[in-house]
Each structure stands twice: as structure tokens, then as C-alpha cells.
Amino acid sequence: MTDPATGVAGHGDAAGAARGDPLLSVRDLRTYYDERTLLSRSPPVKAVDGVSFDLFEGETLGLVGESGCGKTTLGRTLVGLEDATSGTIEAGGRDVTDGGDAEWQRRVGMVFQDPDESLNDRQTVGQIVREPLEAHGWPRLSVAVEGVDAATVSGSGPVVGGSVGGDDAAGVTGNPDDGPDVTVSLARGTHEVSVRDRLPLTADDVTVSVDGGERPTVSVRVGKSVAELRQDRVAELITRVGLSEEHVRRYPHQFSGGQRQRVGIARALALEPDFLVLDEPVSALDVSVQARIINLLEGIQDDLGLTYLFIAHDLSVVRHIADRVAVMYLGNVVELGPAESVFADPRHPYTLSLLSAIPGSGSPWDGERVTLRGTPPSPRDPPSGCPFATRCPAKIRPDEFDLPEATWRALDELRVVFRTRARSEDSLLARAKALAGRPVDAEAIDDAVDELLGGRDLPPAAADAVDEAVDLAKGGDDRAAADRLRETFGSRCDGEAPDAYATGDGERESRCLRAEDDYRGVAATVADREQGAGAAPADPAGRSDGD
Numbered sequence: 001m002t003d004p005a006t007g008v009a010g011h012g013d014a015a016g017a018a019r020g021d022p023l024l025s026v027r028d029l030r031t032y033y034d035e036r037t038l039l040s041r042s043p044p045v046k047a048v049d050g051v052s053f054d055l056f057e058g059e060t061l062g063l064v065g066e067s068g069c070g071k072t073t074l075g076r077t078l079v080g081l082e083d084a085t086s087g088t089i090e091a092g093g094r095d096v097t098d099g100g101d102a103e104w105q106r107r108v109g110m111v112f113q114d115p116d117e118s119l120n121d122r123q124t125v126g127q128i129v130r131e132p133l134e135a136h137g138w139p140r141l142s143v144a145v146e147g148v149d150a151a152t153v154s155g156s157g158p159v160v161g162g163s164v165g166g167d168d169a170a171g172v173t174g175n176p177d178d179g180p181d182v183t184v185s186l187a188r189g190t191h192e193v194s195v196r197d198r199l200p201l202t203a204d205d206v207t208v209s210v211d212g213g214e215r216p217t218v219s220v221r222v223g224k225s226v227a228e229l230r231q232d233r234v235a236e237l238i239t240r241v242g243l244s245e246e247h248v249r250r251y252p253h254q255f256s257g258g259q260r261q262r263v264g265i266a267r268a269l270a271l272e273p274d275f276l277v278l279d280e281p282v283s284a285l286d287v288s289v290q291a292r293i294i295n296l297l298e299g300i301q302d303d304l305g306l307t308y309l310f311i312a313h314d315l316s317v318v319r320h321i322a323d324r325v326a327v328m329y330l331g332n333v334v335e336l337g338p339a340e341s342v343f344a345d346p347r348h349p350y351t352l353s354l355l356s357a358i359p360g361s362g363s364p365w366d367g368e369r370v371t372l373r374g375t376p377p378s379p380r381d382p383p384s385g386c387p388f389a390t391r392c393p394a395k396i397r398p399d400e401f402d403l404p405e406a407t408w409r410a411l412d413e414l415r416v417v418f419r420t421r422a423r424s425e426d427s428l429l430a431r432a433k434a435l436a437g438r439p440v441d442a443e444a445i446d447d448a449v450d451e452l453l454g455g456r457d458l459p460p461a462a463a464d465a466v467d468e469a470v471d472l473a474k475g476g477d478d479r480a481a482a483d484r485l486r487e488t489f490g491s492r493c494d495g496e497a498p499d500a501y502a503t504g505d506g507e508r509e510s511r512c513l514r515a516e517d518d519y520r521g522v523a524a525t526v527a528d529r530e531q532g533a534g535a536a537p538a539d540p541a542g543r544s545d546g547d
Helices: 014-018 071-078 102-107 125-135 226-240 245-249 257-268 287-304 315-321 339-344 349-356 405-423 425-435 442-453 460-474 478-489 522-531
Strands: 024-033 045-055 060-064 086-091 108-111 143-146 150-155 162-165 182-187 190-195 206-211 217-222 275-279 307-311 324-329 332-338 501-503 508-510
Touching: 024 071, 045 071, 045 086, 045 332, 060 071, 060 315, 071 108, 071 275, 071 307, 102 108, 108 257, 125 226, 125 245, 125 257, 143 150, 143 162, 143 217, 182 206, 182 217, 190 206, 226 245, 226 257, 257 287, 287 315, 307 315, 315 339, 324 339, 324 349, 332 339, 332 349, 349 522, 405 442, 405 460, 405 478, 442 460, 460 478
Parallel strands: 060 307, 060 324, 108 275, 143 182, 150 217, 275 307
Antiparallel strands: 024 045, 024 086, 150 162, 182 190, 206 217, 324 332, 332 508, 501 508
């Protein structure tokens, strides 16, 4: 069922409620790149095209998909490095979609794919890690006063002054969401000082004086300067990621790839974020180094309670580190669910094809590798129905024709040929030739048709539709040719964008029409089609037998 409040199935269900309130809620998020100029009217690139999901505190959500599917753009949009075209991103009930929220920028960090390109070779490691601290004015120490109804706080350097208690419901100077960095407990004319863990401070570094009265003034002074606090913070981060303090003065080119990625992780942790986007953090590293970086990330997450969006194309790594998996295709999340459930029983044909490519015994698919036809459609011109329909091995077939699977695949491939030609510059030239009465490359079109459909028997209505499409292509209108094949051989998948169907007791989502009860499951359909590609299926649509 689809959640009426969000338009997304699965959110708000019992499984989601058990996790508590989400750290991050993404709804119908779109990020388009519009490159129109006075001389060009190309449609925008739909890098992220209507993505919705929740991310819960302390979990790791793995985001997988082919190169170019929008994974990195989604991650960059969440942290404010790209501007969202529409949709919303909420963090703790606060809208942070525009990325301009300074508090949200402090709470998030990003580790980039290429440690060579993401680090400034003109800066030392210490400067690189310290840069976020300087950009955000860290530290600004908040103070809480206990034991009195109200107090006034004053201080110098990093201490945030102001009033606590009384009309101030939070009772903390600075940002109340962070809690107090320094707590002063007043009792019977004395005071005790405590300092929040993970700060490069101890109670001995803090001097407090109290001017008594009904509303006392508490003066808090820190023995370390801002520069010293930043220096200590950088040293602590460098050692946390497994480097030595002596590395602070070195430059990135003096490190190995794994060490440079550790520097990138330290920089991402500088402002004590709650949420990290890890954009393929190990893909550029040797296999022997990957495991150490993954173990480092897992250890940091356990120690600091971080939430990860882990972007990757290596499904073996994702299976190891992720609690849940989101599968992305052409700007859409097509499947979402617990990692083990998705790996054991994929509910979307694209997920199945990815899992079938895992080498060795890591794949749950015991058949031959599911090879997808062609390449993903252009994000400038995505299909009008299911985004995966042009390549889907489990596509629902129309009822009008009873054809062998190999013939269906050939017809799908011919339509892809026409769609690809329609997007190319050669097609524009062919259209111009046709308008001028000059011959179009009819021989190439005949060769493609003969290669795909030569020797195959087609019913008269089907043969007529193919002939009409070929004539349109030879007349320079490849778009109309593709549309003609779609009209005749298309199905629900070509005209209907699937909702996010809730499956697996509400823990999973699949944007595939085969999630409906009327159809056979994805794995069974693909297995039958792979094994009998040359035989006519009992039911072209692949409906359930009802048992």
C-alpha cells in the first residue's frame, strides 16, 4: 500500500515505527541539470528523479547501481553540494533541502571516491583537516548551569555567553541540540565543572568564577586558545583514523592511497557530524587496503554512533557493511529493504541482474549471469513508463501476441535501436536528408532488422507493425518508428510508472509491477525466460498460475 501522506509505500509501517523517528526523510527529491542556452534547447539531465526514503539513526544504508544512475548526485544533494530541483529533505523535522542551513552543514560530512582528487596537494594534512574547523568557527563552547533557576554566562574566546534557565527553555547557551560542552554545577556556594567527552579539553583547562545572587553570573574561561583547541582536535582525528601525529605536517602526495583516504575520513569527522555520505570510499583502493578502510569506518561508526549513506558498485562490500540496501536505476530507487533480504530474494529485475554479476559464491542467483540488453536510456529522455522497461528481462508481455521469448527480445532490441538513433546527431542528419528528398541510410536499417528478426515468423499484424516502423525510420523519423513498435508490442511496463509496492511485511519496497499478486515473481520469470529463450512461453504476460 502507498502511504497517502508521502505517496510512498512502506513508510510509516510497523517496521519503520519500530526504528523510531528517522534522522533523515527524503521525499520526491529531484535534481536536474538544465543546460539550456540561447543556442541549445536540450531537455534537462534528470540525475535524481523522484527519490523517497528514510534514513534512521545509527544505520548504514547502501546505495548501489550502475555508473551514471545518480548515486553520487543524490549523496551530494543530501549534504548540500548540489541544489535540489524539487522535493524535500528533512532532518529532525527541519527542512534542509536548500543546503543553506548552517547547522545541517555542520552535522553532515562526505568522504569522496578519489582521495587523490579530493585532497589539496598545496596543503599539509593538518591544514586539510583543520579547514572545516576554521570555516565553521569551531569551537563555540556552549555552557549549562545547574543548581539554580537562572543564570547569566559570560566568557572569552570560544565560550558562548548568554542566559540559561528562566525563560530559556533549553537551559544551554549556544545550540541546545548539541547539549552543553561545559557544565557548571552550583551548590552551597561552590561549583563543579565537567566537560563533554570528545572535546580536546579537561576540567582543569576551564576556570570558573561565580558572582552570586538570585541570578548569578557565571564567568567561564578556557585556558587553551582557539588555535590550540583546533590543533589538538586535528591531532586527535589523525590518530583516530590510524595515522600518526607526525603525519600532520606532511603533504598528500607523500601518502599511499589508503592513507590519503584516511585523511579524507578525518576531515569528514572534523565537526562531529551525525551523518556521513561515503561516496565509493574504497573503489579506488587496492583490495588489500579496502578491508582495512571498511573496518575503520565500522569502528568509527560504533564509537561515534554515526549514520552512513554508503555509495558503492561492489555489492560484496555493500552486503558486508550495510543494514539496508537501496538499488538505484536512472535516477530512481527501484528497490529498498534489509540487506540480507534483498540479497537473498531480490524483488526487482534490475537488482537480480546486479546480484547475478557477483563473482564466486557470493551471489544468491544460481543461474547464468543475467545480461541486460543495450545501455541505460539517456537521463535527458527517460522512458515514459517504468524506467527499466527498455532492458528488463522480466518485462510483462502484452496479451495480443504469443511469441517465443527470443522474438520478444529481438523486438525490444529493435525498438532500442530506433530510440538510440532518435537521440543521435546522425538521426538529425537523416531527418534533414528526408526533408530534402535525399536517401537515408536504408541499408543500415535493413541490416539491423535482418540481424534481429531475420528468419523469425511473425503474425501478420506484428509483421505489418515492423514494416511500418522500418518505413518511418527510412523516412528519417526514428522517434516515430520506436513509438510504432511501442504501440504494438508495448505493455503496462511501457506506459505505467510503478509505485513503490510494499513487500516483505512492510520492510521492503519494489518499484516493479510484478509485485502485484496477478504476476509471477521476478526470479521465477527470469529463470524461465533464460532457460527457454527459444520456446514460446505458456503465458506471454508472465501471470501467476494462482497457486
